[in-house]
Amino acid sequence: MLTLDYSHTADHRLGGARSQAIIGVVASGNLEILLERVLPGAACEVQIATPVKGYDATWEAVVTEFVSRSSPGGLRISINDGGARPDTAYLRLMQGCALMERS
Amino acid sequence: MMQDVASRENGSWLQATARQRLAGLLDPGSFAEFIGPEQRVESPHLPIFDLPRAFDDGVVIGRGTLGGVAVLVAAQEGQFMGGTFGEVSGAKLVGLVRAARDHKQLPQTILLLLDSGGVRLQEANAGELAVAELMRAIVQARCGGVAVIALVGGKAGAFGGAGLTAGTCSRVVVSEQGRIGVSGPEVIETNKGVEEYDSRDKALVWSVCGGKNRRLIGMADAFTDDTMDGFRAAAQAQLAVSKPLDLRTLQHEQARLAHRERTLGGCNDAAAMWTVMGVPDPDAVAGLDTLDFITLAHSIKDANHDAR
Amino acid sequence: MTLDEVLGSLFPAGHHVAVSAEGWITGHATRKTGGPVSVIGVANGVALGTAGVIPLAAQVLEVAAQDDRVPILVLVDTQGQLMGRRDEMRGLPEYLGHLAKCLLLASHLGHRTIGLEYGKAAAGAFLATALATDILVALPGATPAVMDMPSIARVTKLAESRLRELAKTTAVFAPGLDHMVFVGAVAAVWDPAKPLDEQLEQALAAASPDDVRDVRGAERKGRPVAAEIAKRVGAEATGQFGLHAAA
Numbered sequence: 001m002l003t004l005d006y007s008h009t010a011d012h013r014l015g016g017a018r019s020q021a022i023i024g025v026v027a028s029g030n031l032e033i034l035l036e037r038v039l040p041g042a043a044c045e046v047q048i049a050t051p052v053k054g055y056d057a058t059w060e061a062v063v064t065e066f067v068s069r070s071s072p073g074g075l076r077i078s079i080n081d082g083g084a085r086p087d088t089a090y091l092r093l094m095q096g097c098a099l100m101e102r103s
Numbered sequence: 104m105m106q107d108v109a110s111r112e113n114g115s116w117l118q119a120t121a122r123q124r125l126a127g128l129l130d131p132g133s134f135a136e137f138i139g140p141e142q143r144v145e146s147p148h149l150p151i152f153d154l155p156r157a158f159d160d161g162v163v164i165g166r167g168t169l170g171g172v173a174v175l176v177a178a179q180e181g182q183f184m185g186g187t188f189g190e191v192s193g194a195k196l197v198g199l200v201r202a203a204r205d206h207k208q209l210p211q212t213i214l215l216l217l218d219s220g221g222v223r224l225q226e227a228n229a230g231e232l233a234v235a236e237l238m239r240a241i242v243q244a245r246c247g248g249v250a251v252i253a254l255v256g257g258k259a260g261a262f263g264g265a266g267l268t269a270g271t272c273s274r275v276v277v278s279e280q281g282r283i284g285v286s287g288p289e290v291i292e293t294n295k296g297v298e299e300y301d302s303r304d305k306a307l308v309w310s311v312c313g314g315k316n317r318r319l320i321g322m323a324d325a326f327t328d329d330t331m332d333g334f335r336a337a338a339q340a341q342l343a344v345s346k347p348l349d350l351r352t353l354q355h356e357q358a359r360l361a362h363r364e365r366t367l368g369g370c371n372d373a374a375a376m377w378t379v380m381g382v383p384d385p386d387a388v389a390g391l392d393t394l395d396f397i398t399l400a401h402s403i404k405d406a407n408h409d410a411r
Numbered sequence: 412m413t414l415d416e417v418l419g420s421l422f423p424a425g426h427h428v429a430v431s432a433e434g435w436i437t438g439h440a441t442r443k444t445g446g447p448v449s450v451i452g453v454a455n456g457v458a459l460g461t462a463g464v465i466p467l468a469a470q471v472l473e474v475a476a477q478d479d480r481v482p483i484l485v486l487v488d489t490q491g492q493l494m495g496r497r498d499e500m501r502g503l504p505e506y507l508g509h510l511a512k513c514l515l516l517a518s519h520l521g522h523r524t525i526g527l528e529y530g531k532a533a534a535g536a537f538l539a540t541a542l543a544t545d546i547l548v549a550l551p552g553a554t555p556a557v558m559d560m561p562s563i564a565r566v567t568k569l570a571e572s573r574l575r576e577l578a579k580t581t582a583v584f585a586p587g588l589d590h591m592v593f594v595g596a597v598a599a600v601w602d603p604a605k606p607l608d609e610q611l612e613q614a615l616a617a618a619s620p621d622d623v624r625d626v627r628g629a630e631r632k633g634r635p636v637a638a639e640i641a642k643r644v645g646a647e648a649t650g651q652f653g654l655h656a657a658a
Contacts (some may be wrong), residue, residue: 001154001155019169020120020141022140022158024179025157025182025183025375026122026155026156026157026182026183026184027182028181030182032140032157032158033143034140034158036141049155049156050155051153051154051155078143078158080155080156080157080158082155083154083155117496119609126492137644137647137648138640138643138644138647144636144640147635147636148581148583148584151577151581152567152569152577166648175648185441190583190634190635190636190637191636191637191640193637194625194636194637194638194640194641194644195640195641196642197625197641197644198640198641198642198644198645198648199641199644199648201641201644202644202645202648202649203647205645206645206648206649208649209648221534222534222557224557224558224563224566224567224584225525225567225583225584226583226584227557227558227563227583227584227585228557228582228583228584228585228590228591228594228596228633228634229583229584229594229628229634229637230557230594231534231537231538231542231557231572232594232595232596232625232628232634232637233637234538234542235538235542235543235596235624236622236624236625236641238508238511238515238517238538238543239513239622240622242511242512242515242516243519243620244521246519247514262505263535264534264538265505266504266508266533266535267504267507267508267511267538267539268508269504269508270504270505270506270507270508270509270511270512271508271511271512274549283504284499284503284505285492285499285503285507285535286492286494286499286535290494291494291495291496294494295494295495299495299496300495300496307496309471310500311496311499311500312499312500316500317502320501320502321500321502322504322505336543347432348512348516349516350475350476350516351518352473353468353472353475353509353512353513353516354472356474356509356512357465357469357472357509357513358466359503360461360464360465360468360505360506360509361446361465361469363501363502364461364462364465364501367501368461368462368501370497370500370501371497372500374498376500382486
């Protein structure tokens, strides 16, 4: 198993009232994402546990794009990856963020 | 409070995740999770096999309300490792049932959303023990008046230890897509040959372990279509008729199962069984829609009982 | 030990235990203390299907109906549940669940139940028989297995040699009596060189309807987290209602 860690500072803190959300399942081609509003200011951390090696650059790109698109400031995001494709990962991250933005 | 992508009332139970099923089943906003994913109580064993873990180890437990009635709930995630019983996921189930058994102030109804192929082979011994502990806890809880209602309609079905767990519950609700068995079709084919069981013959498989057969022989008490609304309504109805377990219950079950063995023991296929049981047109069963099938099931004497 | 040897050592004064042609064990015997014990089981490594459940459960229910706390001994040498289309079709999960419930109810009603594994034991039938007792003991040479290694290898897509390597450091998945001891399933391994009737008395004295297997598994380090998680669920469930959490 491989663990990847990315720290970002988003544009601003994410709005919404939810303190945490979970989305997806750990299955072939899928992943689960746990989002927790526990970091100060606009800090954002994304940690990925994955059995698939060699995709560090892809994950980094997905996370960077997601952070710039969604500004998930204040969120610690933890991922258990079951072997998802980058577009699936991206979609789930966006869905997770949308859940956190709900009041 | 955990929530997932929205589930509509007529959303498919089969396609849903465990969390989506709980959201669709329980009264909106009523679910409170125990040992939630943020606690990260994951399997200590999967890393040894280089396998990904789940934050909740594939079982979601907690409490909520169903039509205003307080209930405890447990939902297996069939998409994670086939919904299998591991050390952690098993212990969550065991802990929930023991809690209801030991604390009368807790809701005395447990909804078990089974979706499991049995024990997780990577943790086989722990999983097997968890099932044994769960079955013991269920019987003790039921003796004390706790109602344990199994809901079966996921892709993994309820096989192995999950099948036996269904066999210890107060009441069982099943959909057409739900399957309940001990050995899976592929395992039987591998061990006994394709003549004995062609696991790729879908119609055969469903006639053996599928929801309609289970309902007709009296292994399930209620049949529903594959919707959140359907499972919700069926669970509520079963809640109302659950009774404590006692010696008389098992004496009646003994009579019921001995009778079935005597009368159906010579049948070679499901159609033959259903004929013996009084189904007028066995070949039409597969094609019957939900309402017609439910009507049929209610007319079959041996399909309706409280000897479980 | 053969079944006859087991029975001879358990009941040196004689017994009324019989094995049917299909391998179902029924009957009764007298303990060293002079009290009666009901005996059921599965012999000769046969598979347990719907037909076998009927006579075994019938006897358990007869015992359960008596108000006399007679214990029940379950002798286990089974290859597992019967694998067949017709038994499954007729509701095998219900039958095996029924046998387990009967044993569990008998325990609840005051009859101590003890499983003695002296041969194979696997999955479904194991759950319905050996693991549905208050206490499970085994004779050395018993080979309990949830699933055989080749099948585990096939499903996990790992080489058997790799699995055997892994099994040296964890008791959690591989077949074998030692592992069943470490995870808490088997309370004790009996000594075949000593009289079994005395060991039966010790086991019955230790038997109780309280399920301590997870605690035992934690003490023996085979199942490090199950007991603590089960307890934690209870604490969280009661804490959420604002009740005083159980100790």
